[in-house]
Each structure stands twice: as structure tokens, then as C-alpha cells.
Amino acid sequence: NIPLTIPEMTLPYTKITTPPIRDFSLWERTGLKNFLKTTKQSFDMGVNAQYKKNKDSYTIPFPLGAIYDILNPNLNSLHGHFEKGRDKTFDFLTKSYNEAKVEFEKYKVEASLNKLPRTLRIPGYYIPGLNIEVSPFTAELPAFGYMIPKEMSTPGFTIPGIGFSVPSYTLVLPFLQFPVLHVPRSLQKLTLPSIKIMRPGNHILIPAMGNLTYDFSFKSSVITLNTNAGLYNQSDIVAHFKSSSFSVIDAL
Numbered sequence: 319n320i321p322l323t324i325p326e327m328t329l330p331y332t333k334i335t336t337p338p339i340r341d342f343s344l345w346e347r348t349g350l351k352n353f354l355k356t357t358k359q360s361f362d363m364g365v366n367a368q369y370k371k372n373k374d375s376y377t378i379p380f381p382l383g384a385i386y387d388i389l390n391p392n393l394n395s396l397h398g399h400f401e402k403g404r405d406k407t408f409d410f411l412t413k414s415y416n417e418a419k420v421e422f423e424k425y426k427v428e429a430s431l432n433k434l435p436r437t438l439r440i441p442g443y444y445i446p447g448l449n450i451e452v453s454p455f456t457a458e459l460p461a462f463g464y465m466i467p468k469e470m471s472t473p474g475f476t477i478p479g480i481g482f483s484v485p486s487y488t489l490v491l492p493f494l495q496f497p498v499l500h501v502p503r504s505l506q507k508l509t510l511p512s513i514k515i516m517r518p519g520n521h522i523l524i525p526a527m528g529n530l531t532y533d534f535s536f537k538s539s540v541i542t543l544n545t546n547a548g549l550y551n552q553s554d555i556v557a558h559f560k561s562s563s564f565s566v567i568d569a570l
Contacts, residue, residue, distance in 0.1 A: 361538035372528040372551055382518040390515050400510050408505050411460050415498040436461055436500070440511070453512040458502035527551045541565040 321341040328335045345351055440455040474486035534545040541563060548558040 361536065363537075364533070364535045366533040368531050370529040370531075372526040374526040376524045376526060378522045378524055379520060380522045381520055382522070383520050386515055386517045393513055393515070397510055404505065404508055408501070411498050411501045411505070415460075415501045418498055436502070442511075449516040449518045451514040451516070453514075455511040457508055458504050460498055460502060460505070461500035462498060527555070 321343050322339065323341060324336075324339040326335060326338040436459050438455075438457045438459055442452055442454040444451050469488060471488045472486060474484060476483045529548065529550045531548040532546070534543075536543040542565070543561075543563045545561045546559070550556045550558070
């Protein structure tokens with residue numbers, strides 16, 4: 319039971335000043351002294367929440383067949399748009415790679431690819447409700463760097479009065495850039511994963527609400543408290559609540 323003292327402070331980047339706090343006792347101010355005998359007293363507390371799934375479901379009419387009729391014919395055009403974007407991306411990456419390769423070979427700099435991840439894997443998945451199956455997808459990714467060598471020349475000059483001349487220097491320094499270090503050839507043949515849309519029924523199944531229960535218990539040398547609450551889906555929605563307490567202090 320050590321009182322807290324916090325000095326006056328000004329919040330950073332603001333003009334707000336917090337008031338000072340002197341001799342603040344958590345034991346006294348939070349009401350812990352009403353539940354515990356001493357500041358070193360221990361207590362037990364338990365919380366348990368459980369949801370039991372309901373096997374029943376509700377059927378809601380919805381024109382899923384119309385969505386299927388819209389999506390299914392557009393799959394081929396989606397693949398066509400993807401292939402056009404793929405070809406443009408491949409041409410851009412190849413051009414960037416060739417430009418970076420000239421710079422690296424000019425200054426005899428070796429680009430390391432050991433630490434760069436170059437494979438993307440997406441497992442197959444299923445979209446419930448719409449009955450859409452997507453096959454697994456694997457693609458080799460291009461590798462990018464962070465630096466590219468650039469040539470920089472310093473001008474020569476003469477210091478007046480003493481006739482001391484500083485010659486011109488040519489330096490090769492790393493500049494921050496994102497050169498393409500590797501373009502996978504498989505990118506030219508990359509395709510979208512196989513998408514299969516199965517025609518669904520014209521309804522959506524909504525699962526019925528299950529049973530939700532909640533238990534709380536608190537036990538100390540001064541008071542024992544138990545609380546039980548539940549929400550049950552029977553012939554109607556039924557809520558139950560029960561609470562009990564025992565204390566050595568009559569006022570509690």
C-alpha cells in the first residue's frame with residue numbers, strides 16, 4: 319500500500335498539462351480494502367464463456383443463380399485482361415533489368431540474390447456461399463535491389479594566394495534505387511489460378527443462433543461472488559441470470 323505521486327507533466331506536441339497527483343492510494347481509492355483484508359491478501363477469480371453451435375439453419379431466398387450467370391461468362395475476359403497486364407509488366411521489368419545490368423557490368427559490381435525471396439505460393443481455397451473454388455497458385459517473383467552504382471566527378475580548383483591545386487576526382491558511389499536484379503522467364507507464361515464456379519441454389523443458409531453461457535467467480539477471505547448468465551435458443555430466445563454472494567461483512 320505505497321501511495322503514488324506523479325508530478326505535473328506537459329504532453330508532447332501539445333499544450334495540455336496534466337495536474338499533479340500526490341499520495342494516491344490504489345488500496346483506498348479503488349475500493350480494494352472492501353474486498354481484501356490486507357494489501358498482501360490473495361484472491362481467486364475465474365471467467366468462463368462458452369458458445370454451443372446450433373445445428374438448425376434458416377433459408378433466405380436470394381438470386382445466387384443470377385450472380386453465377388454474371389460471373390461465369392466474364393472469367394475468360396478476366397484471364398485476357400490479366401495476360402495483357404502480365405505482358406506489360408514483363409516488358410517494364412526487362413527494360414529496368416537491362417539498364418541495371420549495364421551499370422553493374424560497367425563498374426564491375428556483383429549483385430547478390432541469396433537473401434531475396436523469389437517465390438509466391440497461395441494455397442487453394444473455397445469461398446462458401448458463392449460456391450467458388452480457386453486452385454493453388456505459385457509464381458516466381460522478380461528480385462529487386464536497393465542500391466545501384468553511379469559515377470560522380472568532383473571539380474578541380476586552385477586555392478588563391480598559395481597556388482595549391484586540387485585535381486578533379488571521379489568516384490563510383492552507391493545510390494538508393496530499386497533496380498531489377500532478376501526477371502523470371504516463367505513470368506511470360508504466368509496465368510491466373512483455375513477458378514471454378516458451381517451454380518448454387520437461389521437461397522442462402524443462415525445458421526440459427528446457438529446457446530451462449532457465461533460464468534464468473536471471485537473468492538477472497540472477505541467475500542465470495544458467483545455469477546451465471548445464459549442466452550438460450552429454445553422455442554423462443556430465453557435469457558437466464560443468477561448471482562450469489564457470501565461475505566463475512568454483513569453490509570456486503
